[in-house]
Amino acid sequence: MSVDVIRAKLLYGVRHGFLGRRGGVSEGVCAGLNVGWGSSDDRELVRENRRRAVEAVAPGTKLVTVHQVHSPVALAATEPWPDDARPPADAIVTDRPGLALGILTADCTPVLFADREAGVIGAAHAGWKGAVGGVIGATVEAMERLGAKRENVVAAVGPTIARKSYEVDEGFFSRFAEQDEVNERFFTDGKPGHYQFDLEGYVVSRLAEAGLGRVEALGLDTYSDPERFYSFRRATHRGEPDYGRQISLIALPS
Numbered sequence: 346m347s348v349d350v351i352r353a354k355l356l357y358g359v360r361h362g363f364l365g366r367r368g369g370v371s372e373g374v375c376a377g378l379n380v381g382w383g384s385s386d387d388r389e390l391v392r393e394n395r396r397r398a399v400e401a402v403a404p405g406t407k408l409v410t411v412h413q414v415h416s417p418v419a420l421a422a423t424e425p426w427p428d429d430a431r432p433p434a435d436a437i438v439t440d441r442p443g444l445a446l447g448i449l450t451a452d453c454t455p456v457l458f459a460d461r462e463a464g465v466i467g468a469a470h471a472g473w474k475g476a477v478g479g480v481i482g483a484t485v486e487a488m489e490r491l492g493a494k495r496e497n498v499v500a501a502v503g504p505t506i507a508r509k510s511y512e513v514d515e516g517f518f519s520r521f522a523e524q525d526e527v528n529e530r531f532f533t534d535g536k537p538g539h540y541q542f543d544l545e546g547y548v549v550s551r552l553a554e555a556g557l558g559r560v561e562a563l564g565l566d567t568y569s570d571p572e573r574f575y576s577f578r579r580a581t582h583r584g585e586p587d588y589g590r591q592i593s594l595i596a597l598p599s
Contacts, residue, residue, distance in 0.1 A: 346367050346368050347367070347368050347401075348364060348367065348368030348369075348397055348398065348400075348401035349364060349365045349366075349367035349368060349378075349573065350362035350363075350364060350401050350402060351363040351364070351365070351503070351504070351563065351565070353457070353501030353503075353561050354561060355499045355500070355501050355559055355560075355561040356457060356459055356499065356501050356561075356595070358461065359459045359461065359466065359595065359596075359597075359598075360402060360403040360406075360445075360594075360595065360596040360597070360598065361402065361457050361459075361501070361593075361594060362401065362402040362593070362594050363455060363457075363501075363503035363504055363563065363565075363591075363593045364378060364398055364401070364402070364591050364592050364593065364594070365377075365378070365504065365573040365574045365575075365591050366378050366379070366572075366573065366574060366575050366589060366591060367572075367573065368397060368401070369390075369393075369397060370390050370393050370394060370397075371386050371387075371390045371391070371394060371589065373587075374580065374585045374586065374588065374589070375575075375587060375588070375589035376589075377575075377589060378394045378397065378398060378589075378591065378592075379391060379394055379575070379589030379590060379591075380394050380395050380398060380447075380449060380589075380590055380591065380592045381451075381590030382428065384587055384588065384589060384590065385586075385587045386589070395408055395447075395592070398447070398592050398594060399445050399447075399594065402445065402594045402596070403445045403594060403596035405443075405599060406443055406444060406445040406596045406599070407425045407443060407444055407445065408425060408445050408447050408594075409422045409424075409425045409426065409437055409439070409444050409445065409446050409447060410426075410428075410447045410448070410449065410592075411426075411431050411432055411433065411435065411436075411437055412431040412432065412434070413433075413434070413435050413448075413449060413470045414433045414434070414435065415435060415470075415472050415474040415475050416433065416435050416474075416478065416480070417435070417475060417478040417479040417480045417482075417483045418433065418434040418435060418436070418480075418483065419434065419435070419436035419437070419438060419467070419469070419480065419483040419484045419486070419487040420432060420434045420436070420437055420438070420487070421437075421438050421439060421490070421491060422437050422438070422439045422441070422444055422446065423439070423441055424441075424444070425444065435469060435470040435471075435475045435480050436448075436467060436468065436469035436470065436480050436483060436484040436487065437467065437468050438466065438467040438468075438484060438487040438488045438491060439465070439466060439467075439491070439597070440464055440465045440491045440492065440597075441597070442597045442598060443596075443597075443599060444596060444597075445594050445595070445596040446466060446467070446468040446594065446595050446596065447468065447592050447593070447594050448468045448469065448470045448592065448593045449470070449590040449591070450503075450504070450505070450567070450590065450591060450592075450593065451567065451575040451576055451577040451580075451588055451589065451590045451591065452472075452505065452506040452567050452568065452576050452577045452578050453470055453471065453472035453473075453475075453505065453506075453544075454470075454471040454472065454476070454502060454503070454505040454544055454545060454548045455468070455469070455470065455471075455502075455503040455504070455505070455593035456468070456469040456471055456481070456484070456500055456501070456502055456503070456548065456552070457500065457503065457593060457594075457595045458484060458485070458488060458498055458499070458500045458557075458595075459498065459499055459500075459595065460488060460492075460493035460494060460497045460498045460499075461497075462494075462497050463488075463491070463492045463493040463494065463497065464492075464597060465488045465491045465492055465493040466488075466595050466596070466597055467484045467485075467487065467488050467595075468484075468593060468594075468595050471551075472544075473542075473544060473547070476544070476547055476548050476551055477520075477521070477524065481548065481551040481552055481555055482551070482555050485498060485555045485556075485557070495555060495556045495557060495558075496556060496557075496558050497558055498557045498558055499557065499558055499559045499560070499561075500552050500557050500559075500560050500561070501560075501561045501562075501563065502545055502548055502549060502552070502560065502561065502563060503563055503565070503593050504563065504565035504566070504567050504574055504591070505544055505545050505548075505565070505566075505567060506544055506566065506567050506568045506576065506578060507543075507544075507545065507564075507566035507567075507568065507569065508531075508533065508541045508542060508543040508544075508545075508546070509541060509566070509569070510566055510567075510568035510569055510578070511541060511542045511543075511544060511568070511578070512535055512536075512539050512540070512541060512542075513532075513539065513540050513541075514538060514539055514540075515539070515540075517540070517542070518532055518540045518542075521547075528547070530546075531543040531544075531546050531547045531550075545562055545564070546562075549562050567579075567591075574591060575588055575589040575590055575591050576588070
């Protein structure tokens with residue numbers, strides 16, 4: 346099975362792809378294209394999956410990833426970091442051809458950014474903590490420091506857990522409502538004391554607040570498509586001992 350590369354119309358002409366679990370060599374609960382060093386998967390299989398991912402999207406480039414910690418930290422990359430010395434951050438930007446920026450997810454939201462005119466790209470891991478904490482704005486600011494203009498930046502929001510699959514409790518809802526009552530629009534009533542949260546919609550709103558030129562959301566639910574995507578929440582609900590991570594990649598023309 347070949348690697349499944351999902352592309353966004355807004356990023357046409359920029360080497361990029363949102364990948365799922367198809368086309369990899371891992372087996373068991375992580376079967377497929379698992380790229381997560383944090384899983385219990387065999388490291389040689391993870392390494393091969395990463396190689397296949399880069400080859401499918403931006404052959405000839407070097408992969409750059411970070412140690413994701415649900416933070417608002419965005420770093421500029423000029424060269425890859427060693428796999429065992431990845432800096433803690435949740436977004437990466439660059440103006441260097443030859444680098445493929447990679448973000449890992451398993452329900453959280455991957456966002457890919459590009460300012461074609463300036464030749465600056467970015468990739469962000471926007472789980473709810475990072476999105477609330479400001480990782481979107483931090484990514485755009487980091488791109489601006491490399492010469493991008495936010496009105497020229499376009500962004501694509503990749504596969505993430507959908508509202509229908511994302512049940513949260515009253516405390517979660519209150520955290521968002523207390524930050525800004527307008528956030529209540531991202532919640533619908535669920536079972537008593539619970540809500541369904543629209544993480545994708547919330548991330549899109551933060552991108553709009555950042556003043557980006559255009560935004561595209563792919564509307565793909567990681568939880569409800571086990572053949573195509575990894576999902577932390579689905580693995581948890583199934584009582585599985587581990588879960589895989591998929592990768593989203595973006596690279597400048599060589």
